[in-house]
Amino acid sequence: MNASFRRRMLPYVLISPLVVFIGALSFVPTADTTVEAFFRVMPLDPPTRFIGLGNFRELFANPVIRESWVNTAVYVAIGVVLSVVFGTAIAVALQRRSRFRGVILAIIVLPWALPAVVEAVIWSWIYNPTFGVMNSALHSVHAIAGYHVWLGLDRWLTILLIEIVQVWQITPLSVLIILAALQSIQPALYEAARVDGAGPVAMFRRISLPLIRPAIAIATVEALVLSLNIFDQVYILNGIAPLGSSIMLQTYVTTFTDLNFGGGYALSLLVTLATAALSMAALALLYRRVEAA
Amino acid sequence: MTNPRILTRRAGAVVLSAGLVALAACGSGSSSTTTSSSSSKSITVAVAYPAPPKALLDQFTKQTGIKVNWVNIGWDDLQTKIAAAMSANTYFADAADVDWSKVGEYEKTGWFEPLNKWFNVASLKSDMPQVNTFVSDNKLMGMPFDSSFLVTTVNKKDFAKAGVTAMPTTLAAWTADLKKVGKANGMANPLDIQLATAEGLSTCWYQMTAAFGGQVLTSQDAPAFTSPSSPGYQAMNWIVNAYKSGLVPKGNINTTDYQGFTTEMAKNRVAAVMCDYSGSVGSIYNVPASSSVVNQTEYIPTPGAAGVGKNVANPDGIGIPKTAKNVAGAVKFIQWFTNTENQATWAGLQGPKNVVSTFPLPARLSSFNLLTTHGNPGEASQLESIIKTHAQPPFPNGAPPWYVQFSAAVQTNIHQAATGQETVAQAVQAIASQVNTLKTSG
Numbered sequence: 001m002n003a004s005f006r007r008r009m010l011p012y013v014l015i016s017p018l019v020v021f022i023g024a025l026s027f028v029p030t031a032d033t034t035v036e037a038f039f040r041v042m043p044l045d046p047p048t049r050f051i052g053l054g055n056f057r058e059l060f061a062n063p064v065i066r067e068s069w070v071n072t073a074v075y076v077a078i079g080v081v082l083s084v085v086f087g088t089a090i091a092v093a094l095q096r097r098s099r100f101r102g103v104i105l106a107i108i109v110l111p112w113a114l115p116a117v118v119e120a121v122i123w124s125w126i127y128n129p130t131f132g133v134m135n136s137a138l139h140s141v142h143a144i145a146g147y148h149v150w151l152g153l154d155r156w157l158t159i160l161l162i163e164i165v166q167v168w169q170i171t172p173l174s175v176l177i178i179l180a181a182l183q184s185i186q187p188a189l190y191e192a193a194r195v196d197g198a199g200p201v202a203m204f205r206r207i208s209l210p211l212i213r214p215a216i217a218i219a220t221v222e223a224l225v226l227s228l229n230i231f232d233q234v235y236i237l238n239g240i241a242p243l244g245s246s247i248m249l250q251t252y253v254t255t256f257t258d259l260n261f262g263g264g265y266a267l268s269l270l271v272t273l274a275t276a277a278l279s280m281a282a283l284a285l286l287y288r289r290v291e292a293a
Numbered sequence: 294m295t296n297p298r299i300l301t302r303r304a305g306a307v308v309l310s311a312g313l314v315a316l317a318a319c320g321s322g323s324s325s326t327t328t329s330s331s332s333s334k335s336i337t338v339a340v341a342y343p344a345p346p347k348a349l350l351d352q353f354t355k356q357t358g359i360k361v362n363w364v365n366i367g368w369d370d371l372q373t374k375i376a377a378a379m380s381a382n383t384y385f386a387d388a389a390d391v392d393w394s395k396v397g398e399y400e401k402t403g404w405f406e407p408l409n410k411w412f413n414v415a416s417l418k419s420d421m422p423q424v425n426t427f428v429s430d431n432k433l434m435g436m437p438f439d440s441s442f443l444v445t446t447v448n449k450k451d452f453a454k455a456g457v458t459a460m461p462t463t464l465a466a467w468t469a470d471l472k473k474v475g476k477a478n479g480m481a482n483p484l485d486i487q488l489a490t491a492e493g494l495s496t497c498w499y500q501m502t503a504a505f506g507g508q509v510l511t512s513q514d515a516p517a518f519t520s521p522s523s524p525g526y527q528a529m530n531w532i533v534n535a536y537k538s539g540l541v542p543k544g545n546i547n548t549t550d551y552q553g554f555t556t557e558m559a560k561n562r563v564a565a566v567m568c569d570y571s572g573s574v575g576s577i578y579n580v581p582a583s584s585s586v587v588n589q590t591e592y593i594p595t596p597g598a599a600g601v602g603k604n605v606a607n608p609d610g611i612g613i614p615k616t617a618k619n620v621a622g623a624v625k626f627i628q629w630f631t632n633t634e635n636q637a638t639w640a641g642l643q644g645p646k647n648v649v650s651t652f653p654l655p656a657r658l659s660s661f662n663l664l665t666t667h668g669n670p671g672e673a674s675q676l677e678s679i680i681k682t683h684a685q686p687p688f689p690n691g692a693p694p695w696y697v698q699f700s701a702a703v704q705t706n707i708h709q710a711a712t713g714q715e716t717v718a719q720a721v722q723a724i725a726s727q728v729n730t731l732k733t734s735g
Binding site: 045064124127129130152153238239241242243253258259261 | 377491
């Protein structure tokens with residue numbers, strides 16, 4: 001074994017443990033899911049048998065699942081827009097060095113550190129129609145006449161309120177990603193702009209925004225992936241009710257309530273493909289604009 | 294710059310370490326045979342139930358040498374865990390909850406070990422009236438370990454304040470009295486019924502159907518609720534109207550957790566609960582630390598369409614999953630947990646310190662006799678007359694194998710009818726259609 005061969009092999013040796021772990025934990029289950037999606041796998045209707053696109057046909061014929069796709073699109077739209085907008089705004093506010101920035105950052109990161117289930121339980125008390133903080137606060141400022149049932153009655157309001165819980169959780173990561181990008185911008189650029197008479201808004205639009213676009217792209221993809229896969233918040237706050245149901249919740253219901261594992265595999269596969277396609281599209285779109293800027 | 298050869302060696306060491314970790318992992322799996330002797334000294338019991346007192350579990354360990362690891366998981370979550378573990382053919386417990394509703398499913402999927410080898414159904418029948426609920430295709434899928442059933446609970450003080458001292462026996466009188474009770478006590482919504490999309494809503498419909506004098510499925514497992522005059526249809530209508538008319542708190546459509554639901558009664562925000570669980574008075578409403586209605590609540594015969602209605606029995610059972618590692622230990626535990634004396638102990642034979650929290654009634658008549666003989670029937674005395682005269686199974690033919698899909702259709706459609714997304718007639722049709730599909734495919 002000569003030195004040149006060893007040098008060429010070095011990168012492969014270095015990444016091999018990672019490949020083994022990712023392969024075992026990600027690629028093998030994905031491949032298995034892909035294959036099983038074309039089989040009827042139902043413990044109550046054995047044996048397991050090949051049915052081609054049968055699972056997919058059943059899924060598309062199911063009105064609850066079709067509505068869940070629409071609901072999920074709304075979850076994604078709200079989640080991506082709010083978490084990126086709030087993430088950018090908070091990061092810009094924290095860009096200026098101050099004595100309390102570390103403390104504020106630590107507080108902001110807290111929701112990210114909590115498990116989604118815990119957060120959903122906390123918010124279920126906030127939204128509680130009988131003694132929740134939301135009713136109490138809105139009623140005390142005369143914004144509402146009486147106590148309201150916030151979840152489970154109106155489809156779009158239910159989705160909005162559930163997604164707000166997720167935005168509360170995922171925005172801290174957007175803040176960190178965008179703040180890191182903001183801090184890498186040379187202060188000289190701002191000083192030069194200030195000398196030229198640029199105000200804060202102009203400096204944000206002409207300097208900060210173009211340079212943090214890669215970070216915004218990553219924050220967008222992160223929000224997109226998380227909101228497309230929203231489950232815990234929906235399950236805790238709204239149960240398995242079709243109104244406001246997400247596609248991941250329907251994957252759970254198909255698999256573990258209906259015991260239709262083949263259908264669950266097929267739905268998982270579709271969610272994976274949708275996640276990959278949308279993430280790639282978002283990255284391609286945003287990164288191209290960054291390069292143009 | 295580091296010499297590439299050194300880097301390669303270091304990387305090789307990392308790979309070797311990873312390999313060793315993997316080998317160690319394999320080793321721990323293969324060592325299950327070597328640990329079998331130690332695992333035979335312990336069992337994991339996974340049920341949606343609180344553990345018996347530690348002192349009694351320690352007694353079991355002393356008698357048998359088997360240590361019990363008790364895992365108490367919420368009912369809905371436990372069913373998911375069982376389905377996930379069993380479909381993956383992996384171990385999760387040595388003894389686990391076998392709900393009455395899962396008997397047909399577990400028999401058909403083969404996920405649980407039939408217990409006929411260790412328990413004789415014929416000889417158990419006279420002492421355990423509900424043992425048949427756990428038999429499917431002549432296979433005993435679980436041993437009943439209580440006589441749980443759905444009850445109606447009231448706050449006597451709230452009812453008395455409204456001048457209601459004789460409890461109503463018909464649903465019409467019940468509805469009128471509830472309105473009076475709400476008004477007298479300043480309660481906007483005096484009645485709790487679980488309306489979230491969870492198993493409790495399905496079970497409540499079966500209970501209300503029983504109160505109206507029927508069952509939701511025929512003995513051929515066909516829908517018995519499609520006619521507007523049928524008990525099932527009327528029951529659904531009654532539940533939906535109770536919600537829409539304001540008898541039931543609006544938030545109940547989201548209260549998925551049973552404990553949260555009963556908190557309303559414990560905190561005196563409602564005056565009555567329908568489809569309550571036998572055992573709630575002792576385990577929730579009479580607990581001073583968390584209840585403000587201690588000694589104010591009682592079970593009453595459930596009001597029906599034309600007089601006292603039936604109560605749906607939903608006993609809990611315990612069985613052995615196919616993937617159990619310590620079958621012998623699990624059998625010993627089930628024998629111990631369901632024996633005459635212990636069944637009576639869980640219900641209060643040896644006083645409150647040895648009671649199992651939420652335990653309603655023993656599964657054995659002999660245990661009940663023990664309680665009576667020793668003059669310590671506790672809460673069981675209130676429930677005895679109800680179960681002896683009014684209890685009935687949810688389905689005439691036992692739970693069908695497709696029960697889980699049926700229940701999902703029931704809870705989602707009643708929920709949608711309550712929230713105004715569909716009418717009761719549409720909900721009934723949707724559930725009936727699902728039953729017909731399941732019967733054809735299953």
